[in-house]
Amino acid sequence: MALDQNIRIAVDAVVFGYQNNQLKVLLIEQKFNSDKTYWALPGGLVMNDESLINAVKRELKEETNLQVNYLEQLYTFGDDINRDSRNRVITVAYFALIDSTNLEIKADTDADNVQWFGINEIPKLAFDHNAIIEMAFHRLKAKLSYQPIGFELLPKEFLFSELENLYCTILEKEIDRRNFRKKMLSFGIIEETNRFSTQKSGRPAKLFLFNQEKYNQLSREGFHFEIKFA
Amino acid sequence: MALDQNIRIAVDAVVFGYQNNQLKVLLIEQKFNSDKTYWALPGGLVMNDESLINAVKRELKEETNLQVNYLEQLYTFGDDINRDSRNRVITVAYFALIDSTNLEIKADTDADNVQWFGINEIPKLAFDHNAIIEMAFHRLKAKLSYQPIGFELLPKEFLFSELENLYCTILEKEIDRRNFRKKMLSFGIIEETNRFSTQKSGRPAKLFLFNQEKYNQLSREGFHFEIKFA
DNA sequence: GCAAAAGTGTTCGTACTACACCCATGG
């Protein structure tokens, strides 16, 4: 039965970064039928002897030459039979977070051009990639409140004001600085360092870091990260 | 490139039911190489011109002849390259809920035998189906707290004690009857009927029903269902 | 009248909300 199945399987990644107080998505420019070009998510077909997760990692390395901090499966898009006009392709979309400060993207072998786009400045993309980003953005907003993944968008050592800004920006909400800090620190998964940032102006700020092992340990003991806002 | 891709794509469904105060999973017995038989999740290969969701619905109809109340994508299993020993198969797993009271399963064309298994009495299944059920069970436990999906496992009209029991059983926790009822009713998504159940003993109990439209409307207005326990 | 399940209110404590002033540095 169904030995004649003729469906291809691909992976695509929505890679989020955070720069200049803006949430960004990584896109690549692809040639399409050698005439038109489209911006699209990094991704491509899965090889026969390759796990899905490795396919994503390989494509990201080939196309953008960067390594992600966080990677998880998002959703499999296979309900629109004609999403790729050439052949039926089902794509398993992934959700990735990266510390994009001090990062130089190299346009690598596969793709002509690689670029960060603000989440609100995404052009019309190839296939159903706009819908995929939309879903990834929803996932990010939801997860930010119940999993400590915001840190994956920041450098290892960060300022509280950066973390706070990240939450404000992504969730599109105002947050009370004092309450946010109190709550975050109450979990005991953020450590104070002895280092301070060198700012342009104002009082120097302590650098903090996220203690992943501590979080893992607390999770095993039944702790549940959750941060809500008025 | 990769015109030689040789990977097949399947769908599988974890169908949950609730009978006799027990959470059940629907399994089918499959012939395997015409000698050995295994219990497995209902599912099968996707057809070329068929959406993923329709593939699931078709398989469920073919193999079990039942219709589900709730169906959503769970996860795509494609990291273990040898999960099916015959060929590489990637499966998109779905998560389904059904009101299984007053339901007769028909062993239909495809499958030899169809049966409900208690969640704690699942045998060793074909492929990685045990892992899929495990993940579906986790999803069910999590969603029960923040989405009103428990109703999908009950008849249209149900007793509060049934609902309460369902939560206790699935979450494996004791719940205070008074607080549970208060909280549930406070949402305004459950309606009282004029009907009462005919019990064997004890005081007759009112029948309630879940108002899906009311819930949808409240959701649009920013309402968020959430029910927690001590 | 007794067994069995249904139905119902109050008190207490904790955790979220709202809110404003001083501090350290650079120029």
Place this chain on the structure above:
DNA sequence: CCATGGGTGTAGTACGAACACTTTTGC
């Protein structure tokens, strides 16, 4: 000394947690 961003505490409120007795029915 002024501008800029960093750092901190408290009072009020609302919501979740704990908890026990009365009601209705069948036998």
